[in-house]
Amino acid sequence: ELKVEQNPLFLSMQEGKNYTIYCNYSTTSDRLYWYRQDPGKSLESLFVLLSNGAVKQEGRLMASLDTKARLSTLHITAAVHDLSATYFCAAPEYAGGTSYGKLTFGQGTILTVHP
Amino acid sequence: GAGVSQSPSNKVTEKGKDVELRCDPISGHTALYWYRQRLGQGLEFLIYFQGNSAPDKSGLPSDRFSAERTGESVSTLTIQRTQQEDSAVYLCASSFFGAGGQxxxxxxxxxxxLTVL
Known part of the structure; x- marks a missing residue:
């Protein structure tokens, strides 16, 4: 059974600081997804990491994937208040061929950025 | 284009009643998924449909939960004899499935x- 664990679960940051959220998963997967959720809202896709060594950046967020270590990271650079949200990583179940099915989510990291 | 839509946005019901939740996927997406998110928690997988294949029901928590999908379009999640522990946000997702660069x-x-009183 695939398990996904994130840490930390709670992150309080000052504006301007850097930090990294870690996502470990228990079985082989060659892809990993990151989502953002604002309070009372649905999930917004942030990054789709499709292979070992994949790195993607969007603004102050950068995500990477190491499939051998079964680890993905979400790095925050020079945090701003607008980044306050809950961040989830999720690994898909391999469904055969080139297909992937249901997602197993981490517990989520609640990020609060304050002045 | 239009995204995934769900209805109703809020549902309050009494314990023991049945409820139906609806999901309209993105047009052309062959896979449709239902997840549940309890307050302050992550998402739990419930069920997914892919084309004409038998649905993967492995996440349904009890036989009070069922879901149907009409072709590659609308899906309905039904919860019978609701209990207070069914209170949660029910999220639907859709995707392409398989090859073709997706x-x-x-x-x-x-x-x-969903709030069950």
Missing amino acids: NNEQFFGPGTR
Whole structure:
């Protein structure tokens, strides 16, 4: 059974600081997804990491994937208040061929950025 | 284009009643997924449909939960004899499935917040 664990679960940051959220998963997967959720809202896709060594950046967020270590990271650079949200990583179940099915989510990291 | 839509956005019901939640996926997406998110928690997989294949029901928590999908369009999640522990946000997602350069990325709807009194 695939398990996904994130840490930390709670992150309080000052504006301007850097930090990294870690996502470990228990079985082989060659892809990993990151989502953002604002309070009372649905999930917004942030990054789709499709292979070992994949790195993607969007603004102050950068995500990477190491499939051998079964680890993905979400790095925050020079945090701003607008980044306050809950961040989830999720690994898909391999469904055969080139297909992937249901997602197993981490517990989520609640990020609060304050002045 | 239009994203995933769900209805109703909020549903309050009494314990023991049946409820139906609806999901309209993104047009052309062959895979449709239902997840549940309890307050302050992550998402739990419930069920998914892919084309004409038998649905994967492995996440349904009890036989009070069932879901149907009409072709590659609308899906309905039904909860019979609701209990207070069913209170949660029910999220639907859809994606392409398989080859063709797609990455199977799942796009989520706004969710239905279910409250069982």
